[in-house]
Amino acid sequence: MASEPLAHPGRTISRLARQVELAAATVELTLSQYRVLGILGDGHEAASVLADKLAVSRPSVTGVVDGLVARGLVRRDHHGADRRRIDVGLTDEGRRLLAAADAEVERRLTEIAAYAQPEHPVPSLEPWHAALDALRNARHAERKGAHVGG
Numbered sequence: 001m002a003s004e005p006l007a008h009p010g011r012t013i014s015r016l017a018r019q020v021e022l023a024a025a026t027v028e029l030t031l032s033q034y035r036v037l038g039i040l041g042d043g044h045e046a047a048s049v050l051a052d053k054l055a056v057s058r059p060s061v062t063g064v065v066d067g068l069v070a071r072g073l074v075r076r077d078h079h080g081a082d083r084r085r086i087d088v089g090l091t092d093e094g095r096r097l098l099a100a101a102d103a104e105v106e107r108r109l110t111e112i113a114a115y116a117q118p119e120h121p122v123p124s125l126e127p128w129h130a131a132l133d134a135l136r137n138a139r140h141a142e143r144k145g146a147h148v149g150g
Contacts, residue, residue, distance in 0.1 A: 019112065023104040027097055032064045033073075034105075037090065037098040040074065044089035053136060073097055 017031070024034040039045065039053050051061040065088055068074035073094035079085035090098065113122040 016109075016112075019108050020105050023108045024101050026104050027100045029097065029101055030064075032060075033068060034098075034101055036061070036064050036068060037073065037094060037101070040088060040090045040094070041098050044077070044087040046079070046085055046087055050088060052140065055136075068094070 020034070021031040024031055029037070035054055036050065039050060045053070047061055047065065048058055050065070051058040054061060065074055065076075069076065072091055074088055075091050076086050076088055079087050116122045
């Protein structure tokens with residue numbers, strides 16, 4: 001007998017993550033590259049901010065960004081106000097590839113959702129998106145508070 005999905009949500013989420021990984025691979029992106037492009041799709045970021053948003057180390061982000069720069073998907077630019085700060089942003093090709101990856105992810109997830117049982121419809125991901133943003137912001141505020149008061 002199958003276990004209740006909510007008894008082990010990580011298992012279900014890891015299966016969905018694999019579907020996102022497979023979708024990204026159709027446009028020759030790794031899951032890490034797709035995650036970076038996805039964040040940069042919202043605008044330029046400093047590498048340290050990018051690492052924070054991805055919840056990974058800065059060296060990990062640097063490696064992924066280096067590969068994306070080499071492919072012409074991402075560029076590094078000096079920040080206007082602070083020449084020491086380097087911002088990372090999408091190129092036109094990066095935006096195009098991100099759109100293609102997003103479309104394939106949506107297609108794949110829509111296909112999976114079509115198999116949902118009427119008594120268990122697939123819910124919106126918006127509450128999870130908002131909760132993840134709120135958690136990241138709260139952790140960022142805690143770190144800032146620790147630096148100010150510490």
